[in-house]
Amino acid sequence: MSTLTHCFIVPAYGRSPYLGDCLTSLGRQSRPSRIVVFTSTPFEGMEEYVAQFGAELVCHGPNKGMANDWNYALRAVDADWVTIAHQDDVYGRDFLARTLDGIGK
Numbered sequence: 001m002s003t004l005t006h007c008f009i010v011p012a013y014g015r016s017p018y019l020g021d022c023l024t025s026l027g028r029q030s031r032p033s034r035i036v037v038f039t040s041t042p043f044e045g046m047e048e049y050v051a052q053f054g055a056e057l058v059c060h061g062p063n064k065g066m067a068n069d070w071n072y073a074l075r076a077v078d079a080d081w082v083t084i085a086h087q088d089d090v091y092g093r094d095f096l097a098r099t100l101d102g103i104g105k
Helices: 019-027 046-051 066-076 095-102
Strands: 006-012 034-039 056-059 081-084
Touching: 006 019, 006 066, 006 095, 019 034, 019 046, 034 046, 034 066, 046 056, 066 081, 081 095
Parallel strands: 006 034, 006 081, 034 056
Antiparallel strands: none
């Protein structure tokens, strides 16, 4: 029996003052998931910063805009399901559980 895999990808641009709140909300999901932050505009100490929230960081370049960032992130993760989590959004604790329940997973 295969296990469903899910990944939150967080495209990040520069130093968002809300990124920590977003990552906290993803790390507190009632169903755990891998969390990967993708950026083409990293700031000094970003890897350590996202690691505090249990997330991974992937830097890529050059900066070609949001669509390029999202497409790069979608190609870079190996998961059955992916949620693109905006760096300025906060997700309720049961967001992932309810989403996966809604699709019968």
